[in-house]
Amino acid sequence: MADSEYILEMKNIVKTFPGVQALRGVDLKVRPGEIHALLGENGAGKSTLMKCIIGIHSPTSGQIIFDGKELGHYSPAEALKMGISMIHQELNPVLHRPIMENLWLGREPRNKIGLIDHKKMAEMTSEVLEEIYMMEDPRTLMSELTIAKMQMCEIGKAISYNSKLILMDEPTSALTNREVDQLFVIMRKLKEKGASMIYISHKLDEIYKIADIISVYRDGEYIGTGTPDELKVDKLINMMVGRDVKDQFPKEVCPIGEVKLEVKNLSHKKYFKDVSFTVRRGEILGVAGLIGAGRSEVIETIFGVRQKSGGQILVDGREVNIRRVDDAKKAGMAFITEDRRNSGIFPMLDIQLNMVIGSIPQFLSKAGFLSEKRMRVKCDEYVQKVQIKTPGLGQLIQNLSGGNQQKVLVARWLMTNPDILLFDEPTRGIDVLTKSEIHRLITRLAGEGKSIIMVSSELPEVMGMSDRIMIMHQGKVTGIINNRPDLTQEELMAYATNTIEDYQKQQGVQNDH
Known part of the structure; x- marks a missing residue:
């Protein structure tokens, strides 16, 4: 490497799309062995900046210097050869091919006569999976994995390139707390080996746990850089949005009417059993639980994405037979999916x-x-x-x-014009300000008399937005409770881990003292 204290320098980067100036002369400097967090609300230009580094976009103007060399136009394949890899925010796996083929796509190991060596590929994949604490068989189809495990495979793929610089765009958006901790162990190992990482996340608690330094962007402009100690939460949010953000969960008390949706003993042969609950007009029912609890699968079954194996769905007291999505739409339902990339937007349409x-x-x-x-x-x-x-x-x-x-x-x-709205992780991968806007919209819809079910992995979001909360564990409902002032995250987690009886006994003992 040339004599420079930085592995990456980006100077005065401008990127213009038709009708949009995404980057307005921004700077970024990353040292070897550094975890550099990028923060900013959606639309701040962070992902565009990453795509300029990886070669998906070429800057309209400005300089990119990597490993001491100024770069011209280059492709993502050339970036990989130089030692730059990226974990994208939106997953794009080849679903009906195995993990090992997804991991080594385009760089498969070959035998002496030039054919793909599947045995060698499986061995190499097992080594990578072991590094990221996954025990799956390398021959498992990607379609059989949860979104969280697909995300871990993406992380493994990036690590397999032995890159000098790894770009991570919202790598934890689909991960459990345990998987996030595992990722941080992996990141610290990579750092010890001298690899640099650029880390984008809207979860401030993660940034403070893992980042060495933080750069903030707003509306396509560079705002400033500092260490986590220098940039406390209030200052950081103010830099990100240009003002203080109050009322992050703007829940208002809305009139709650009669029961609109009733679910009785709903079951799916694989994911959940005997799920029962009601939702009233004007009510927000939060659904909490760890990944794998069956939360998303329940609302997908209600909406006809999956087929129920038993139970009833009633709207306005009448049973509705929902075999496909059209049946749910006719019953006045709407479903905002967790995976907006693969089952939500049509990216090539306007x-x-x-x-x-x-x-x-x-x-x-x-x-x-x-x-x-x-x-x-x-x-x-x-x-x-x-x-x-x-x-x-x-x-x-x-x-x-x-x-x-x-x-x-x-x-x-x-x-x-639906009456029942099913939101699955409505703010996944969304910045602080836009989260607040989405929350305000959900509250307004409840105020208009809509019945809302909101699945979320973020306990503060569930507690901040819900009238009642249903908690699931391994396909079963462990509790449905009113959202009350004394409700704690610890109590919700006890329901989510099916240890509520132990928790309540412990609280009883503490109260006695």
Whole structure:
């Protein structure tokens, strides 16, 4: 390496897309063996900056110096050869191929006659999986893994390149606390070996645990850099959003009416059994539990994405037979998916088409053609209503930040005029300010009399937004409790780990003292 204290220097980087200036002369410097966190709300330019480093985008202007050499135009494949790898925020695995083929795609080991050596590939994969604390068989299909385990495979893939610089864009968004701790152990090992990491996360507690230094960006501009000790939470949030963010969970007391949705002994042959609950008009029912508890699978089954093996679903007191998604839509339901990349947005379509695609019939003329004018008027209305930040409806949705993509999905479903909204991880991978906007929107919908089920892995979010909370553990409901002032995260976790009786006994003993 040339005589420089930095492995990476980015100077005055500008990146312009049609109608959007994503980066406005930003800087970034990363030292060898450093974990450098990037913070900023969605739309701040962090992911665009990462894509410039990995070679997906070429900067409009500015300098990139890596390992002492100034780089010109280069591809992601060339970046990998130079020693730069990336864990992307949105997963894109080859679902119907095994873990080992996903891990070594395009660089498979070959035998003497040039054929792929599957035995060697399996051995190499086992070594990588062991490093990331996964015990899966290398021949397991990716489609059989949870999203969390797919994310761990992405992390393993990046590590397998033995890179000098690893870019991590929201690597923990689908991971449990235990898996996050495992990732941090891996990161510290890589750091000891001299690897540098750029780490993007909206979870401030993670940043303070793992980062050596933090750089903050806002609206495509560089704001400042400091150590975790120098940048306390209040200062950090102020730098990220340009003002103080109050009322992170703007839950209001809404009138709660009669039962709208009732679920009786709902079961799925693989994921959960005998799940029963009700949701009233104007009520937000939070669903908590560890990953693998069956939370997402329950609401996917209610919406017809999965087939139930038993039980009843009643809307307004009448049983509805939901065999597919169309049945759920006819029953007045909407579903905002956890995995917006693979089962939510249509990345190559524009914002307008992504918004109207769930309610095409209302935009058809008598002759059967789509009315451009009616679509535009309706979409403009929802851009305002849901507060989507975009230069125009003709923008490809893939060019929007994750938070604004999520708002487009919410707008899509609101156009169907649903009475029951199922939100699965509605703020996953979304910044502090946009989270607050999504929470405000959910609260407003409850105030309009909508019945809302909200699955979330973040206990503060569940506690801050819900009227009642249902907690699951290994496919069973362990408790449904009112959200009350004395409710603690420890109590919720006791339900989630099915240790509530021990917890209550312990609390009783402490209270006696």
